[in-house]
Amino acid sequence: MAKRDIPEIxxxxxxxxxxxxxxxxxxxxxMDRDKAYIRDIPKNVEVVIPPAPVPERDILAIKANSANxxxxxDELMENPDDxxxxxxxxxxxxSELSGDAMMxxxxxxxHPGNNFPFFSRISKAGIESRIQAAIKxxxxxxxxxxxxxxxxxxxxxxxxxxxxxxxxxNLYGKKMLPEISSQAHIRIEVQDRTDYELFAKIQxxxxxAIFEMRDDSAKEIFGLxxxxxxxxxxxxxxxxxxxxxxxxxxxxxxxxxxxxTPKN
Amino acid sequence: MSKFSKxxxxxAPGINxxxxxxxxxxxxxxxMVATTSKESDPTVxxxxxxxxxxxxxxxxxxxxxxxxxxxGTPRNTARAEQFKMGYALFLDNVAQPDPGELYNTNAIKRxxxxxxxxxxxxxxATIEQVITCIKADEGAPSGIIFDIxxxxxxxxALKIAYAVKDNTNAN
Numbered sequence: 001m002a003k004r005d006i007p008e009i010x011x012x013x014x015x016x017x018x019x020x021x022x023x024x025x026x027x028x029x030x031m032d033r034d035k036a037y038i039r040d041i042p043k044n045v046e047v048v049i050p051p052a053p054v055p056e057r058d059i060l061a062i063k064a065n066s067a068n069x070x071x072x073x074d075e076l077m078e079n080p081d082d083x084x085x086x087x088x089x090x091x092x093x094x095s096e097l098s099g100d101a102m103m104x105x106x107x108x109x110x111h112p113g114n115n116f117p118f119f120s121r122i123s124k125a126g127i128e129s130r131i132q133a134a135i136k137x138x139x140x141x142x143x144x145x146x147x148x149x150x151x152x153x154x155x156x157x158x159x160x161x162x163x164x165x166x167x168x169x170n171l172y173g174k175k176m177l178p179e180i181s182s183q184a185h186i187r188i189e190v191q192d193r194t195d196y197e198l199f200a201k202i203q204x205x206x207x208x209a210i211f212e213m214r215d216d217s218a219k220e221i222f223g224l225x226x227x228x229x230x231x232x233x234x235x236x237x238x239x240x241x242x243x244x245x246x247x248x249x250x251x252x253x254x255x256x257x258x259x260x261t262p263k264n
Numbered sequence: 265m266s267k268f269s270k271x272x273x274x275x276a277p278g279i280n281x282x283x284x285x286x287x288x289x290x291x292x293x294x295x296m297v298a299t300t301s302k303e304s305d306p307t308v309x310x311x312x313x314x315x316x317x318x319x320x321x322x323x324x325x326x327x328x329x330x331x332x333x334x335x336g337t338p339r340n341t342a343r344a345e346q347f348k349m350g351y352a353l354f355l356d357n358v359a360q361p362d363p364g365e366l367y368n369t370n371a372i373k374r375x376x377x378x379x380x381x382x383x384x385x386x387x388x389a390t391i392e393q394v395i396t397c398i399k400a401d402e403g404a405p406s407g408i409i410f411d412i413x414x415x416x417x418x419x420x421a422l423k424i425a426y427a428v429k430d431n432t433n434a435n
Binding site for chain 1: 407
């Protein structure tokens with residue numbers, strides 16, 4: 001039997017098919033990524049215990065009314081681009097004060113930082129003793145008859161909070177861990193008719209200020225931009241080294257934001 | 265003379281196009297990888313406001329841990345008066361018969377719960393962790409945003425995201 005040549009397959013139309021697919025993907029592609037500000041909604045609680053009053057100096061209230069007028073700390077603001085500067089001031093003005101200088105500023109109503117949140121500083125030894133005390137308190141609660149499950153987990157959570165601070169201070173590499181007042185927060189108060197554009201702008205300014213502060217610190221402590229830390233974590237959320245860095249920055253500049261539901 | 269015209273006309277040689285499919289395939293693969301398809305095409309008009317330093321949602325989308333809702337004026341202007349302040353909600357991938365249907369805020373609970381019920385089996389997130397992303401028009405009243413928050417709070421869906429068009433300079 002004579003050998004027959006296998007006929008070649010004509011691949012000339014391959015390019016056409018590929019082009020067709022290419023054009024389909026070209027048309028359906030949207031290159032802009034979805035970007036958003038992620039926020040937490042507070043959990044619904046049935047019994048509302050009136051919260052302890054927060055000192056005026058720990059609140060940065062950003063208000064916008066239905067006519068889209070803006071007020072930051074009860075001062076009218078024309079240009080919403082200035083909000084981030086006020087946030088930076090809020091976080092930074094007292095950050096270097098400690099000991100007697102802080103006491104003096106607290107008592108002196110004419111001091112520029114008097115109406116802004118103050119910082120606490122804690123050493124390694126201080127954290128260590130807090131951890132021991134927290135463990136002791138948690139164990140005591142656990143041994144009580146009929147102790148509530150939620151209370152026990154709350155007490156142990158307290159312990160792990162201090163453990164985290166100890167870890168963060170080690171990473172920080174300094175003697176003291178400065179922490180802004182635990183009640184210091186940013187409060188967004190808008191009205192029913194405030195445009196979403198302004199609401200989003202306020203969120204944007206907050207994010208910009210937080211980014212700037214964390215970025216400056218990140219460069220100082222790690223010699224690394226904050227953006228690259230976030231990017232690394234977005235790729236691989238379980239990267240412990242970068243997670244620790246992020247946690248430290250978050251501890252130094254916490255983003256506590258309260259969005260107040262408008263009253264009708 | 266003899267130097268240039270050697271022996272009359274020769275036919276131009278055909279260009280070899282056999283590597284064309286390779287090139288096209290390469291482009292094709294690039295676009296296939298870079299594509300994130302739109303969840304749905306909303307029937308409300310949404311012009312997103314600008315913002316800086318917003319978080320990228322791609323990772324959440326890949327894990328389908330995010331639901332999108334659009335808040336804007338209906339494209340069909342005759343329907344505007346049915347909704348509070350003229351702004352309607354468009355919900356992505358509703359399990360209802362009419363995919364173009366528009367809603368008021370009171371439909372959010374059912375939509376979220378339905379979506380959570382029919383979640384992909386490999387998804388491990390609890391309802392608290394599934395983000396609800398609001399893509400609102402820049403003129404939308406913030407009151408409605410807070411109405412949406414209230415609805416989400418009631419079903420313990422505690423993560424919310426406000427979408428913006430990011431104008432951060434790349435660095």
